[in-house]
Amino acid sequence: MNAPSAAVISKPANRALHRLFLTLFLRGRSSRGLRRSSVPRSVFSKLAFTLILYALVGCFGLYFLNGPVFTLSLYLHGMTLVFCGLFIAASAGETLFNKEEADILLHRPISPQTLLRAKLTVLVQVSLWIAGAFNLAGTLGGFRAIDASLIFPVAHIISTVLEAVFCTSCVVLGYEFCLRCFGRELLENVMTAVQILVAVGAVAAGQIIPRMMTVVGSHVTFRSDVWWVRFLPPTWFAGFDDALSGSGAGLSWILGATGVTLTAITAWLALGRMARHYELGLQLLGETSTMRPAQGGRRRFTALLVHVPPFSWWLRHPVQRASFILVSSYLVRDRDVKLRVYPGMAPMLIMPVIMLLNGHQDVGLGSFGVAFAGTYLGMIPMLGVTLLQYSQQWAAADIFRIAPVIGPAEVCAGARKAVTCFLTVPLVIVYALITLLLSRDHKALALMLPGLIMLPIYTLVPNLGGAAVPLSEAAEEAKSARRGLVYAGATVVAAVIASLAIWAQFAGWFFWFLLGEIAVVTAIYVPLSRSLASTRWSANVD
Amino acid sequence: MISVQRLSKQFGQQLAVDALTFEIPAGQIVGFLGPNGAGKSTTLKMLTGMLAPTSGQGTICGFDLEKDVIEVKRHVGFVPESGAVFESLTGLEYLEMVAALYAIPADAARKRIEQFLTFFDLGFATLTDKLLGAYSKGMRRKVVITAALLHNPPVVFFDEPLDGLDANAAVGFKALIQTLAHEGKAIVYSSHILDVVERVCDRVLIIDKGKLLLDGQPEELVASSGAGTLERLFTQLTGGTEMERRAEDFARTFRP
Numbered sequence: 050m051n052a053p054s055a056a057v058i059s060k061p062a063n064r065a066l067h068r069l070f071l072t073l074f075l076r077g078r079s080s081r082g083l084r085r086s087s088v089p090r091s092v093f094s095k096l097a098f099t100l101i102l103y104a105l106v107g108c109f110g111l112y113f114l115n116g117p118v119f120t121l122s123l124y125l126h127g128m129t130l131v132f133c134g135l136f137i138a139a140s141a142g143e144t145l146f147n148k149e150e151a152d153i154l155l156h157r158p159i160s161p162q163t164l165l166r167a168k169l170t171v172l173v174q175v176s177l178w179i180a181g182a183f184n185l186a187g188t189l190g191g192f193r194a195i196d197a198s199l200i201f202p203v204a205h206i207i208s209t210v211l212e213a214v215f216c217t218s219c220v221v222l223g224y225e226f227c228l229r230c231f232g233r234e235l236l237e238n239v240m241t242a243v244q245i246l247v248a249v250g251a252v253a254a255g256q257i258i259p260r261m262m263t264v265v266g267s268h269v270t271f272r273s274d275v276w277w278v279r280f281l282p283p284t285w286f287a288g289f290d291d292a293l294s295g296s297g298a299g300l301s302w303i304l305g306a307t308g309v310t311l312t313a314i315t316a317w318l319a320l321g322r323m324a325r326h327y328e329l330g331l332q333l334l335g336e337t338s339t340m341r342p343a344q345g346g347r348r349r350f351t352a353l354l355v356h357v358p359p360f361s362w363w364l365r366h367p368v369q370r371a372s373f374i375l376v377s378s379y380l381v382r383d384r385d386v387k388l389r390v391y392p393g394m395a396p397m398l399i400m401p402v403i404m405l406l407n408g409h410q411d412v413g414l415g416s417f418g419v420a421f422a423g424t425y426l427g428m429i430p431m432l433g434v435t436l437l438q439y440s441q442q443w444a445a446a447d448i449f450r451i452a453p454v455i456g457p458a459e460v461c462a463g464a465r466k467a468v469t470c471f472l473t474v475p476l477v478i479v480y481a482l483i484t485l486l487l488s489r490d491h492k493a494l495a496l497m498l499p500g501l502i503m504l505p506i507y508t509l510v511p512n513l514g515g516a517a518v519p520l521s522e523a524a525e526e527a528k529s530a531r532r533g534l535v536y537a538g539a540t541v542v543a544a545v546i547a548s549l550a551i552w553a554q555f556a557g558w559f560f561w562f563l564l565g566e567i568a569v570v571t572a573i574y575v576p577l578s579r580s581l582a583s584t585r586w587s588a589n590v591d
Numbered sequence: 592m593i594s595v596q597r598l599s600k601q602f603g604q605q606l607a608v609d610a611l612t613f614e615i616p617a618g619q620i621v622g623f624l625g626p627n628g629a630g631k632s633t634t635l636k637m638l639t640g641m642l643a644p645t646s647g648q649g650t651i652c653g654f655d656l657e658k659d660v661i662e663v664k665r666h667v668g669f670v671p672e673s674g675a676v677f678e679s680l681t682g683l684e685y686l687e688m689v690a691a692l693y694a695i696p697a698d699a700a701r702k703r704i705e706q707f708l709t710f711f712d713l714g715f716a717t718l719t720d721k722l723l724g725a726y727s728k729g730m731r732r733k734v735v736i737t738a739a740l741l742h743n744p745p746v747v748f749f750d751e752p753l754d755g756l757d758a759n760a761a762v763g764f765k766a767l768i769q770t771l772a773h774e775g776k777a778i779v780y781s782s783h784i785l786d787v788v789e790r791v792c793d794r795v796l797i798i799d800k801g802k803l804l805l806d807g808q809p810e811e812l813v814a815s816s817g818a819g820t821l822e823r824l825f826t827q828l829t830g831g832t833e834m835e836r837r838a839e840d841f842a843r844t845f846r847p
Contacts, residue, residue, distance in 0.1 A: 065691030069677065076679035076722075149675040156639040157692045158665040332642050 062159050066167035070144065074171055096178075103132065103182035110187035118194045118201065118295025119287050120262065125187045125205070126212055126283035126290075127254055132183055133176040133216045134251025138244045138395075140175070141220045142388035143524060144168050146240070148441070151331050161328030166320055169217055176213040184209055196296050204293040208286040208305075211312045215282060218315035220247055225323035228330040240384065244392035252399040254281065279304060285311070351377040364466065368454055372463025373470075376437055376519050380471050385441045385524060393436050394429060394472070402483065419484050419493050420550045423500030424543035427507035429476055431539065433468035434461075434508060438517040439524045446521035450586055458582045461512040464519035469508065477501065495559070499550040500543065502566050505574050507539070513577065515584035592617045592746050592777035593638065598647035598656075599801075600633050607633045609801035610647065615779065617745070620772045622792035622809070623781040626829045630801040631781050632672065635748050638779070640664045651746055665693070668739035672750040672781075674732050678724030682734050685723055686741065693742035700741065707737040710767070711760065728755035736764070740771075747771065748779045753787065765791050789813075789821040799829045 075096070110128075113121040145168055154164065184205065191201040220243070227239040257278070278284050279300075288304025295301065354360050354377075355370050364370040379386045402422075440446075449460050477497075484493050511517040546566075553562035593615040600608040608630040615621050625631045636642040637656060638649065640663040644656060654662040676685055683704070690700030708715060711733045723731060732755040739747060749768070753761045769791065772778050782788055788795060789809045797805040805812060805828060809821050818824035826832050 061691045061694050065688050069680075069688050072684070073677060073679060149673065151641065152671040152673045152675040153677065154692075155641040156664055156667065156669040156671075157689070158661050159692055160661060332636075 062163060063167060066159065066164065067170055070167050070171040071174065074140070074144065074175060100178060100182040103179055104185050107183040108186045110184070111190055113187075114190055114193050116194060117291075118191070118197045119291040119301065121187060121191055121194045121197075122205065122208070122287035122290040122295070123283055124262070125184050125191075126208065126286040127257075129180045129183060129209060129212055130216060130254050130283050131251045132179050133213055134247055134254070136176060136179055137172060137217055137220045138247040138251065138392045139389070141172065141217075141224070141247075142240060142244055143385070144172060145221065145224060145327070146330060146384075155331060161331070162320060162324045164331075165221070165324050165327050169221060169320065172217045173210075173213050176217060177210065180209050180213055191290075192294075194295070198294045201290065201294040204290045208289040208308070211289070211308060212282065212286045214316055215308070215312040218312070218319040220244075221319040221327070222315055222323060223247070224330065225319065225326040228326040229323065238387075241387040241391055244388055245395045248392040248395040249399060252395070254283065257281075282308070282311075351381070360470075364463070366459050366462070368452075368459035369463040369466065372460045372519060373467045374463075376464045376467035377471055379437070379440070379520060380467065383440070386437065386439075386520075389439060389524070390433065390436045390472075394432055402480075417547055417551055419488070419496040420499060420547035421543060422480055422484070423497030424503060424546045424550075425540070426473070426477060426480060426497070426500050427503045427543065428539050430465065430468050430473045430504060430508040431510055433472045434465055434511040434517055437464055437468065437519050438511075438522045440520035440522070441524050443521055443523050446518060449518060449521070456583070456585045457512075457515045457518045458584060460518055461515075461581065464517075465508050465512065469504075473504065473508075496550060496554065498563055499546050499566055502563065502570055503546065506570055506577070509574065509577050509581065512581055515581070515586070593649075593651055593779070595638070595649040596647055598634070598637060598649050599645050600630075600637060600642065601645045607801055608637070608644075611798070611801075611803050613796060613803065613806060615777050617775045617777050618772050619794060620768060620778045620780055620792045622788035622795035623779050623798075624783075624785070624788060624795055624825060625798040626831065629799045629829075631798065632750065633801075634798070635669070635750055635779070635781060639667050639669045639748055665742075666745055668742070668744035668747040670732075670735050670739045670747075670749045670752050672754070674728070674735050674754065676723045676731055676734060676738075679722055681720070681722055682718035682726070682730075685734060686718070686738055689738045690741055695742060703741055704737065707733075707740075710763065711737075729757055729760060732756055733760065745775070746777045746779075748781070750781045751783070752780070753782070753784065785822040785825055786820075795821070797825060797828055804828050 107125075107128075110121065110125050113124050145165075188202045188205050188209075191197055191205055192199050194201070223243045223246075224240060227243060231239045285304045285308030288301040289308050290305075291298065291301035292305040351374050355364050355373060364373055380390065381387075449457065454460065481494055481497065484497065485491060550559070550562065553559045593613075595614070596612050597610040598608060598612070599606065599610050611634060623631055623634070633642065637644050638651065640656065640660040643660075649656040651663045652666045654666065656663055677688075680688065686704050687697070687700060690697070690703075695703070704718070705715070708718070713730075713733070717730070718734075723734065726734070732752070736752060739749075747768075752764060756764060765787070768778055768780070772793075780788065780792055792809060794807065795805070795809050795812065796803060805824075813819065813821055813824055816824050816827070818827055826834065
């Protein structure tokens with residue numbers, strides 16, 4: 050059996066790689082102890098549930114049916130960009146750069162372009178599932194918009210595909226550009242920054258879109274004074290829809306042509322000209338870094354910190370101290386964890402900032418904005434602790450069970466303290482500064498207290514029942530849609546507490562409200578904490 | 592089959608491989624030895640097309656390591672030390688995927704996979720029932736070895752291939768590579784188990800700090816140095832002679 054020529058290789062290799070990366074995306078990359086028959090159930094049920102949620106959220110698009118095609122399409126494309134952007138921000142790092150993959154694939158006769166194309170196709174494909182679910186209602190009902198023709202669904206499907214390709218190509222191009230400009234030493238930090246920017250950009254875009262709409266008579270339309278929005282991608286793809294199936298205005302043709310041209314250019318750059326840098330990135334990730342750890346610098350920072358008061362008082366238990374050092378080291382050093390935690394948290398940070406900025410502009414909302422931002426802060430440790438349970442080195446967490454530690458309580462406590470120290474406290478300070486800067490009234494800070502008082506409970510919730518042991522779950526388990534529901538619930542709780550705080554302040558018994566809240570939080574926290582302390586390691590481990 | 596002239600690799604300020612020069616003809620099994628961090632894995636990665644050299648030249652079956660990298664990859668098989676596989680595929684899915692990357696027709700690939708199953712004394716169900724993540728280390732290693740030889744490459748690189756294999760499989764594997772060499776394949780065998788290298792390899796290359804220290808037949812090298820065994824020669828060359836005494840001192844620290 051002699052090796053066939055290179056030209057013959059490409060087609061079956063393309064197919065095999067596409068099938069491989071789609072399978073890996075659906076099943077995850079590691080699955081110790083799983084039997085084949087048990088895999089699809091969990092994966093497909095999660096995926097189906099997520100897509101149903103997107104389809105339900107997409108029904109809000111029907112509200113824009115009494116407006117022109119451009120407005121409807123702008124809403125749909127804007128939100129598609131948010132959802133696809135968040136998905137790509139969360140998945141691209143894991144899909145594009147996997148350390149072990151180098152040993153498996155880099156010595157096979159496939160070009161970096163072939164490898165990249167297969168990954169890009171899978172990312173676009175899954176983005177299209179998400180976009181398809183979200184756009185389902187709008188696409189089917191879109192021809193009823195006031196200036197729509199019957200070909201709207203076709204035009205919108207094409208523009209959605211273009212948007213998914215554009216979005217994915219932009220992220221890949223961002224990585225390739227960073228690899229070219231910054232080299233391997235800065236690669237991991239730059240990659241994290243790119244993903245954070247994508248996530249922040251996606252959420253910010255989602256917040257900008259509703260502010261571009263206005264109600265004229267009986268229908269919603271696009272505000273003519275926000276000319277700058279024509280430079281944003283959703284407008285180009287909305288222009289595409291409007292040109293082909295709506296008003297057919299000259300500007301829409303220009304916007305549509307811009308979208309098509311820029312999509313083609315980014316895809317060409319990502320897959321063609323810059324693909325060599327992707328191969329370089331894969332090679333470099335497999336190599337040990339040549340950077341020497343700074344003496345007395347970051348490498349030893351956390352290890353030193355735990356021996357300095359007040360940390361030495363706060364971290365008396367040796368297991369807590371070890372867990373604190375482990376988790377904070379991963380927060381600072383581990384590419385996989387950084388790529389999951391920081392971009393994952395970025396959307397959470399945008400919401401309170403927008404509430405604060407809204408409050409600044411609107412006097413009536415000012416107090417609520419501060420109070421809501423305070424309560425929303427509670428979700429930062431909750432999300433931090435949740436995301437920190439996932440790692441590519443999850444199997445190494447067996448050390449917790451091997452060690453003579455009776456249960457996960459102290460390990461989890463160390464992780465919670467690391468999250469509090471490195472994520473929560475800095476962000477609380479940032480929010481406090483923004484609040485002071487915008488309101489110029491230090492009394493406004495008091496409205497953040499109801500949220501801060503809730504922090505211990507929010508932080509503890511992910512660990513209940515001995516769950517969310519740091520770095521103990523396979524990375525792909527992080528794709529669960531259930532987490533979205535938990536945060537939706539937590540947002541409702543945040544809004545309720547913020548409303549109660551405002552009410553208490555207006556009624557003049559804010560101080561008593563705080564005391565009452567402290568009492569309730571203590572009454573809830575103590576039994577929850579005791580319950581966690583008595584939790585033993587689960588017996589059913591693979 | 593393998594020709595290397597002044598091959599070097601530099602990472603930042605660190606010279607990982609320093610001007611290596613050697614040739615390996617068809618039918619030879621060459622032990623590639625060196626202490627941890629000597630540059631073995633980096634050299635193997637360059638020779639398999641995974642990593643571009645910083646300077647120097649090399650060819651595999653006449654194909655240049657830099658200019659004809661895809662052709663180089665088509666002509667080599669590689670068993671990496673990590674034994675990495677896609678854990679969420681079954682063994683069969685993984686091997687069929689690898690076969691597709693080399694454009695091996697499905698029926699031919701299936702036939703070859705069955706031949707390997709027979710060689711390793713495994714049933715077909717072993718490859719279809721479980722995901723690779725649930726395999727034992729030895730089973731996983733067998734799949735990786737199968738994947739490296741599936742396309743019948745003329746040059747094969749093994750990095751710690753016996754890691755995880757049981758005694759019977761290890762004996763079978765050693766016989767396999769000797770037969771493959773007789774059939775005309777060039778085999779590079781990197782390992783820290785020096786008595787196996789001494790028994791299996793026709794020739795050894797010892798490197799340290801990226802430089803080639805010694806190149807020759809094991810028996811001749813051992814005889815000319817007066818070391819007695821390849822292991823003792825290796826420790827003399829790479830500064831490991833103090834290790835036994837240090838180990839004894841360290842063990843004494845455990846006394847109650």
